[in-house]
Structures are given as C-alpha cells and as structure tokens.
Amino acid sequence: MSLGVTxxxxxxxxxxxDVVIAQVNRYMPVTCGDSLVHVKDxxxxxxxxxxxxxxxxxxxxxxxMQVGKNISxxxxxxxTIQIGFGRIPDAALMFxxxxxxxxxxxxxxxxxxxxxxxxxxxxxxxxxxxGAPITASLCIGSERVFRFVGGNSxxxxxxxxxxISPATILSREKFTAVNGAIExxxxxxxCVGMGDQMGYFGALGHAVFNRTAMxxxxxxxxxxxxxxxxxxxxxxxxxxFTDRKIGIVTTQSDVNYVVTEYGCVNLxxxxxxxxxxxxxxxxxxxxxxxxxxxxKRMNYVYEDQVLPPExxxxxxxxxxxxxxxxxxxxxxxxxxxxxxxxxxxxxxxxRDDRFHRFLMHVSSxxxxxxxxxxxxxxxxxxALVIQNxxxxxxxxxxxxxxxxxxxxxxxxxxxxxxxxxxSWQNQGIGSFLLSRMxxxxxxxxxxxxxxxxxxxxxxMLRAFEKLGCGMTQELDCHVYRVSLAIE
Ligand SMILES: CC(C)(COP(=O)(O)OP(=O)(O)OC[C@H]1O[C@@H](n2cnc3c(N)ncnc32)[C@H](O)[C@@H]1OP(=O)(O)O)[C@@H](O)C(=O)NCCC(=O)NCCS
Numbered sequence: 001m002s003l004g005v006t007x008x009x010x011x012x013x014x015x016x017x018d019v020v021i022a023q024v025n026r027y028m029p030v031t032c033g034d035s036l037v038h039v040k041d042x043x044x045x046x047x048x049x050x051x052x053x054x055x056x057x058x059x060x061x062x063x064x065m066q067v068g069k070n071i072s073x074x075x076x077x078x079x080t081i082q083i084g085f086g087r088i089p090d091a092a093l094m095f096x097x098x099x100x101x102x103x104x105x106x107x108x109x110x111x112x113x114x115x116x117x118x119x120x121x122x123x124x125x126x127x128x129x130x131g132a133p134i135t136a137s138l139c140i141g142s143e144r145v146f147r148f149v150g151g152n153s154x155x156x157x158x159x160x161x162x163x164i165s166p167a168t169i170l171s172r173e174k175f176t177a178v179n180g181a182i183e184x185x186x187x188x189x190x191c192v193g194m195g196d197q198m199g200y201f202g203a204l205g206h207a208v209f210n211r212t213a214m215x216x217x218x219x220x221x222x223x224x225x226x227x228x229x230x231x232x233x234x235x236x237x238x239x240x241f242t243d244r245k246i247g248i249v250t251t252q253s254d255v256n257y258v259v260t261e262y263g264c265v266n267l268x269x270x271x272x273x274x275x276x277x278x279x280x281x282x283x284x285x286x287x288x289x290x291x292x293x294x295x296k297r298m299n300y301v302y303e304d305q306v307l308p309p310e311x312x313x314x315x316x317x318x319x320x321x322x323x324x325x326x327x328x329x330x331x332x333x334x335x336x337x338x339x340x341x342x343x344x345x346x347x348x349x350x351r352d353d354r355f356h357r358f359l360m361h362v363s364s365x366x367x368x369x370x371x372x373x374x375x376x377x378x379x380x381x382x383a384l385v386i387q388n389x390x391x392x393x394x395x396x397x398x399x400x401x402x403x404x405x406x407x408x409x410x411x412x413x414x415x416x417x418x419x420x421x422x423s424w425q426n427q428g429i430g431s432f433l434l435s436r437m438x439x440x441x442x443x444x445x446x447x448x449x450x451x452x453x454x455x456x457x458x459x460m461l462r463a464f465e466k467l468g469c470g471m472t473q474e475l476d477c478h479v480y481r482v483s484l485a486i487e
Contacts (some may be wrong), residue, residue, distance in 0.1 A: 003035045005052065005139035005146055007157040011037070019043050022074075027051050029150030033132070033157040054142045058087045066261035068092040071178055074257060074264060075099060079174040080216075081207045082106045083113075084265065085140050088180055088224050088258045089391035096119050104134040105172060107163055107205055109155060111141040114148045124154050134255045137163045151459070164205040167329050169393050174311035175216035177209035181225045181250070183236050186276040186295055188255035188267045190223050191246045193445050211254045221256035228286040229241045233289035237279050242341065258282065263314070265337065266394060276300040277353035278337045295402055302367055308336060312377045318440065324427050331436065334383035334399065339370045341396040348421050348425055359479065371398065373397075381414075382440050386429055397421040400433035402441050405450055415448040418460075431463045438467075438486045449485045453480045 001022065003010050014020050016035060021044045022037075027328055037093065039045075060068075068091025075081065075092075077100040083089045085108050093112035096102060097119040104113055115132065117121055122133050125273065134155045139145045149155045169175050181190035192206060210221035225236050234242075237260070241248075247357045260278065265278035275296040280288050288307055295301045308314075319332040334342075337350045346354070346365040354362050363374075376383050381403040390394045400418035420429050441449050453460045464471055470485040 001037050001039055002028070003037060003157070003159075004031055005149060007031070007035045008035070008138045009160050012161070014041055018266050021046060023048055025049055025052075026213040027146075027147050030477055031149050031157045032151070032153050033135070034159060034162065035157040038170060051143075052146055055085075056142060057090060057141055060087050060091055063089050063228075064088055065091050065094075065263045067224055067226060067259060068248065069095050070259045070261065070264050071222060072099075074222060074259070075102075076174055076218070077101055077178050079103070079176045079218075080105050080172040081176050081178065082169075082213070083107060083178040085110045085112075086225075088211075089178060092224070094180060097446075102133075103130075103172070104136065105168070106135075107137050107148060107160065107165065109134060109136045109139045109141070109145060111145055111436070114141075114145055117148070117154065122128060122154075143463055148442065159223050160205075164208050166208060167190055168374070169209065169212040169219075170216050172219075173217050175213045175219040176222065177220070178222045178224060179206045179212035179250075181223050181236075182239050182257060183241055183246075184223065184225065184279065184352070185241055186237070186239050186279055186291065186300055187252050187272050187300075188250075188256070188258070188270075188275045188279070189248050189252050190225075190250045190258075191241060192249045193247055204304060206249050207254065210250050210256070213443070214254075214256045219358065221250075221254065222259055223250060223257070224253065226258040227260040227262055227282065228287070229399065229425065232284070235283055235291065237283040237287070237291065239291065239298060261387055269341075273301050274337060277305065281337060285310070299374075302371075304368070304371075306336070306371065306375055308375060309377045312379060315378050315382075318384065318436075322429070322433075323394050324429060324484060326426070327388075327431075329389040329397070331432075332387065333378065334374050334376060334385050334433075336371070336374050338368070338374045338385060338396060341394065342373055342399060343370050345399065345421055348423075349419060350422060353419065353422065356454050356460070357417060358453060359454060373399070376401070376403075380444065382437070384433060384436060384440070386424075386433070397424045398429045398433060399412065402437050402444075402449070404446075412446045413448045414441050416441075416449050416451045425459065431466055434463050435469070438484070441486050443478050447485065449484045449486050451482045451483055451484075454478060455480060 020042045022042045024047045026049045062086045067088050072095035080103040088110040093116050096469040099121045100395045102121050137160045184190040205477045213219040213221045260282045262282040280291045321328045322331045383401045385396045386398040389399050398420040402414040402416050405413040405415040474481045
C-alpha cells in the first residue's frame with residue numbers, strides 16, 4: 001500500500017499506534033520512494049474515495065515578487081534546494097527557471113516545484129546517478145501536483161526524519177535552504193510564530209535546514225521575509241521582538257543570508273554592529289532611520305553611524321561580473337556595510353601602496369575614515385568594489401572612487417582613486433575599474449576625470465596609458481595631475 005502524497009511522519013505513527021485504520025482512496029496517487037506500508041501492518045481498511053485536499057496558489061504582490069527575485073540571485077546552478085510553500089517560496093521558484101541542474105530536497109512538493117521541473121531547470125535524471133532529483137515528504141498544492149508525483153520516479157517520497165537528517169543535507173553540494181520569518185531582530189535571530197499563535201506553528205525542519213545548509217559544500221541558509229507587514233504599518237526587521245512570548249527559531253549563531261525586497265545581506269560571522277547595520281539597509285526606507293536610532297540607543301552601532309543620504313537609491317544597475325584570470329568576481333557599488341571589508345583591504349596594502357592611494361603616510365583607517373570611504377550618495381559620487389566570493393565571508397579585493405573635484409565653468413570634474421589588494425594587483429583589476437568608472441562618471445554628468453598619481457606609481461600610470469586616448473599629464477612636486485576627457 002502506498003502512503004501517497006503524505007509520507008511525512010506516517011511510518012512512525014503506524015509503528016507506534018495500537019490500532020491502524022487506513023482509508024483506501026482511488027484519488028490518492030501511488031508515489032515512488034519510501035512510501036509503501038505492508039498490508040499486514042494495517043488492522044482495518046476503509047474504502048472511501050474523495051478528492052485530496054488542495055490549496056490554490058496564493059496571489060502575489062510586487063514586494064513578494066522582488067523578495068523572490070532577490071532569493072533567486074543567491075541560488076547557483078547545481079544547487080539542491082529546500083523551500084517551503086507560500087507566496088515567497090512560489091515567487092523564488094518562479095525566478096529559477098533559467099538555472100541549470102537544480103535539485104529539490106524539501107519537506108514539501110508544491111505546484112511551483114512542478115513548474116520548475118517542467119521548465120527543465122530540474123533535470124529528470126541528474127548527472128552522475130545521484131538518485132531522484134526531487135526528494136520530499138509530502139505534497140501541498142493543486143490536483144496538478146498530485147498527478148505529477150503519481151508513479152513519477154523523478155520524485156522520491158521519504159519519511160520526514162530522513163528529509164531533515166543533517167547527514168543527508170551535508171552530503172548534498174550547494175545545499176540552499178530557504179525559510180521564512182515573521183520577525184528578525186537587529187542581531188539576526190528570527191522567529192516564525194509569535195506568542196499565543198505559537199501553538200499553531202511547528203518549527204519543522206526550519207532550524208536544522210538553515211543551520212546545516214551552511215556547512216554543506218558551497219551551501220547557504222537563507223531567511224527571506226517582506227520588510228514590512230502586508231499593510232506596511234510595521235517593520236518586520238525590529239530592534240527587539242515585539243512579543244515577549246516569541247519563539248526564536250534561528251539563533252544569532254545560525255543566521256547566514258537574510259533577504260527582503262530591498263536586497264540581501266550575509267550576516268555569517270559578522271559582529272552585532274555589522275549585522276544591525278546590514279539589516280537596516282534592507283529594511284523598508286521609511287523605518288531605516290528609526291531602526292538606526294534604536295540601534296544607537298542599544299549601543300549596537302557607533303553614535304555617529306550614518307546611512308546613505310535619503311533618496312540615494314542603491315544603483316543595482318552597476319552590479320555585474322568582472323573576469324579576472326579564470327575567476328568571475330562581483331563588481332558592485334559600495335555599501336555602508338562594507339566598512340570592515342574596506343578596513344581589511346586597507347590593512348592588506350603595503351606602506352607604499354597606502355602612500356600612493358592617499359598621497360600621504362596613513363598607518364590606520366579608523367571607523368570615521370572608513371565610514372567616509374563607504375558612504376557615497378550615488379548621485380554626485382560613486383564607489384565600486386570588486387568582491388571575491390559569495391561565500392560565508394565575502395572579501396573586497398579592490399575599491400575605486402570618483403567624487404566631485406571642482407566645477408570649472410561648464411566642465412564638471414571628478415577625481416578618481418583606487419586601491420587593489422596586493423595579491424590581486426597586475427591582473428587587470430585597476431584597469432577594469434578605471435574604464436568602468438569612466439562610464440559611471442559619464443552617467444553622472446562629468447566631462448573630465450582627474451587623478452593625482454605619485455611620480456613612481458608605474459602601475460596607475462600604466463593603467464591610464466593603456467586607455468590610449470585623450471589623456472594629459474602635468475608633473476608638479478612629484479605628483480602627476482592626470483586629466484582625461486570622458487565626454
Ligand atoms: C594602481 C593600482 C590601483 C592598479 O591596479 P592593478 O589591478 O594592479 O592594475 P592593472 O593590473 O590593471 O594594471 C597595472 C599595469 O601596470 C603594469 N606594471 C606593474 N608594475 C610596473 C612597473 N614597475 N612599470 C611599468 N608597468 C608596471 C602591469 O604590468 C599592468 O600593465 P599591463 O596590463 O600592461 O601588464 C594598484 O596597483 C594599487 O592599488 N596600488 C596602490 C594604490 C594606488 O596607487 N592607487 C592609485 C591612486 S590614484
């Protein structure tokens with residue numbers, strides 16, 4: 001006999017129950033995997049045919065769609081995904097149709113998983129004989145899901161204890177767990193149910209999936225939520241949980257990625273200060289200042305911490321990839337949360353490199369100076385960073401700035417400066433940033449780019465020279481004033 005679409009905890013129940021009564025229903029599909037029970041383990045059979053309980057897809061809204069899109073950016077080809085049901089998981093799965101070689105290892109199979117399989121993003125037989133591409137414990141959705149799983153060897157149904165087994169999760173490469181939260185506090189701990197409602201929420205595999213995913217090779221734990229309540233009245237990123245009877249499901253030490261419609265942050269291994277700031281940057285803009293004030297009151301962040309100026313929207317269109325050797329590195333505008341990473345880059349530079357960058361001897365980069373480097377208004381100034389890896393600890397290997405220098409009549413002039421980690425120098429990153437910044441400078445309305453380059457800084461001079469056009473150099477007190485028309 002097949003347990004059909006609800007293998008779940010059925011086997012444990014059958015094992016423990018004194019009397020086992022099975023309903024025989026012709027609407028229930030026979031499923032593959034670990035879904036069979038022997039008729040001798042059943043005391044009574046009741047024949048009764050009835051359509052299975054089905055749940056229609058819930059309607060989405062632009063915010064939820066954006067959360068889904070942001071989640072999809074974190075999911076790489078070849079990932080095994082754990083994801084639940086509801087509007088955010090449905091939106092995320094919708095944006096994965098262009099990905100390749102995905103697998104599902106989840107408690108639930110839904111209509112959206114079926115759509116993904118039909119799109120070809122989940123191949124029927126994964127390379128290397130790795131078993132069924134979809135393993136799950138139950139199905140929730142419409143008639144379509146039940147038809148899809150019936151006799152389909154692509155879907156292997158398993159007991160919940162097997163699905164949630166850390167050993168199984170760890171054996172999968174790039175295991176990516178996507179789970180929701182009702183609220184997340186500024187330290188990164190999150191809850192799925194609150195106070196009196198807690199009785200209705202089983203935490204299920206949420207915590208195990210999230211924690212274990214991070215330790216699978218290339219794995220990620222993602223907590224995804226809308227930044228506000230649906231009516232927009234409350235922020236769901238909070239200084240402290242709003243209900244004292246809260247049940248925390250992911251703890252401060254388990255948190256990895258957090259995604260809202262305003263972006264994605266990686267909190268793993270970060271200090272409380274970095275976490276609070278990172279979470280504020282993905283909160284709804286109307287709550288950000290209030291959250292920052294609260295974070296200051298709680299001594300989570302520096303008293304003088306600032307956010308990018310209001311109205312300075314993060315220019316995501318400047319995000320992209322930069323191919324260096326055989327590696328694709330992420331290029332993106334700087335964020336206020338990059339302070340520590342920029343400090344790390346600064347301290348990795350030699351004394352000479354620092355001198356070349358700042359044209360004076362600077363031996364330390366304290367919070368105030370680092371904050372100035374990472375806070376740009378994106379409208380008159382810009383900074384791009386090159387980030388290595390989307391792993392647990394993201395490393396910034398280079399940063400370039402342009403800022404207004406002066407206005408000469410109608411000529412708008414910006415000043416360029418850059419620094420590249422010594423172990424990444426002479427591989428083309430400086431030149432890449434220079435040409436990218438020329439394009440950005442043009443977009444911001446500048447007509448001339450200028451750089452002040454120490455006379456023996458052959459690398460920077462060479463990078464300018466390689467552009468091969470429209471450049472002038474004037475030497476004054478050991479410093480070349482390099483000017484480049486960028487109109
Ligand atoms: C200047 C800097 C940003 C350049 O970055 P980078 O990633 O090393 O630059 P690139 O690899 O694109 O280009 C460097 C070029 O200089 C060349 N070069 C290196 N040493 C050289 C030397 N002694 N003489 C002549 N050319 C030299 C490299 O071969 C390369 O040219 P190529 O592509 O033709 O081979 C980086 O070296 C740095 O951070 N320096 C310290 C800070 C600094 O000087 N900032 C500039 C302030 S405006």
